[in-house]
Amino acid sequence: MNQVKFLLTTVFVLLAGLAGAQDRPTIEIDINGGLIEPLPVAVPNFVAETTGARRLSGDIATVVMSDLASTGLFREIPGTAHIAGVTNFNAQPVFSDWSVVNVQALVTGAVSTSNDGRLVVKFRLFDVFAQQPIGEGVQYTGTQESWRRMAHKVADTIYSRITGESGYFDSRIVFVSETGPKNDRKKRLAVMDYDGANLQYLTDDSSIVLAPRFAPNGRDIIYTSYEGGLPQVFLLNMESGRRSQLLDDTTNMATAPRFSPDGTKVVMSIIDGGNTDIYQVDLNTRRRTRLSNSAGIDTTPSYSPDGSQIVFASDRGGSQQLYVMSASGGEARRISAESGSYGTPVWSPRGDMIAFTKIRSGRFHIGVMRVDGSRENLLTASFIDEAPTWSPNGRVLMFFRETAGADGAPQVYSVDLTGRNLRRVDTPSFASDPDWSGVLR
């Protein structure tokens, strides 16, 4: 639980030595463009400037390269192809050594341990063909255990300088870890870095758990659990491990909770008999306010990033469709217009798109549409693709894909907003219901 704690003290620009850094990058990737030829990049081992840092010089470079390559926007020129490594972080790179093996972006770095045992990571980014640095060098200081986070911060900065988008590598995923056969599945909550590292279990597998969601503070989780018999919504603080049931309710079922963007409220479904409606719960007073009142199933609410609106799924008109209403409830307008049924809508962190699950002709899709329902784009298709969640920068979606048949089981996948770069996220067992945190602070 205390692994979450991390101190990233200094982030300052390295001015020493290398003049001529440019404000405008010379290499740019337009993520919205058509087919993208991945940019060839080299991340040679970081220079270990103290003996204590030697063990991490290769590991940090590996994580940085892995982050960049995972986007599908960068292609690794591996160490075996390099003519020479980097031995002096402050010397100008020999650009011809890199251009000859087709490297276009070069990342050089150094790692050292300070007198008080803290880790210092520095890096520079170069345009090999222009023989110019891209931006200034940057230095991060943190605890030794947080070396992966510092590597993610390096990769985030590189990604941001080249694509013009904010990074997302220094982030976490909370999800449902699953084991056992299909008719006796054991489920427990787990949290891990976005790339699968540093996995921790948050609950045991004695009760069914569903759909954990991060609070904006990144420390609290809200989820559905059957631990009291009926499905109910629970809050969990990851640092203390303290868990509490959100509402003191022993007759109704509750499900599908999400935090408001300011973290003061929760929006969720309460199932009263056979009718499911959306409620808002104030986290201070624990008072509930009913937001929807239809005879249909109203569920999976998600706030707009400014907190003013809520998108949700409802079958009030017959089939399951997506609706938007004010965050204070009232009239809802249907936004999904195509054929098929829709579920699990999630508002993008940028505010302009909604991701959803779509079921049509027996196939499941992850799709996105504009907030007004226009420009629907289905990104994936399989037996079951379900429950998308957005990367902090709104460029990538994670979801779970469940295979068919008696041995069918879920795994978490990621895909770009463009539909490209479908990848399985590595987890130690079956995994579902991912939720992506914001970028860590």
Add this chain to the structure above:
Amino acid sequence: MGLMKTGLMLAALTALGACQNGGIFGSGGNGGAGQTPGGAIEESSLEYFATEIGDRVLFAVNEATLSDAAKRVLDAQVAWLNQYPERTIVIEGHADEQGTREYNLALGARRAAAVRNYMVSTGLLETRLSIISYGKERPLEVCSTEACWSKNRRAVTVVAGGIGNV
């Protein structure tokens, strides 16, 4: 809580019995814990309820409407419950895997509520029953075709303990 746990455990047992017998009122049971050595199943037993009366009703895709066949099973359940007034029941609603988890949780509740409402309308005391939904979390059959899905779209009446409990 203790009561609920007992009920769920028994549900697992009765489920095994029922899936072989179709769960239609009057269909033949074929032995088990409640059967006397050379004779019929004890009528007050949970096994009798599960196998002779039928402890579940099935639903069409995305529906919570009770068919006439389902109503006949529920009538027989109520008749049995009227004979053993100390018994309470939990109605579990379930869905097949063709739907999102959250929607299916609500759909399972709708099915369980349809059973509850029907039973109450035929005179069963509301205080004797409660409902829970498992959505698609607890499939009975594991294949991914209609043959399995049709059995998973179910509401199961789980009889809790009481006097004469097996």
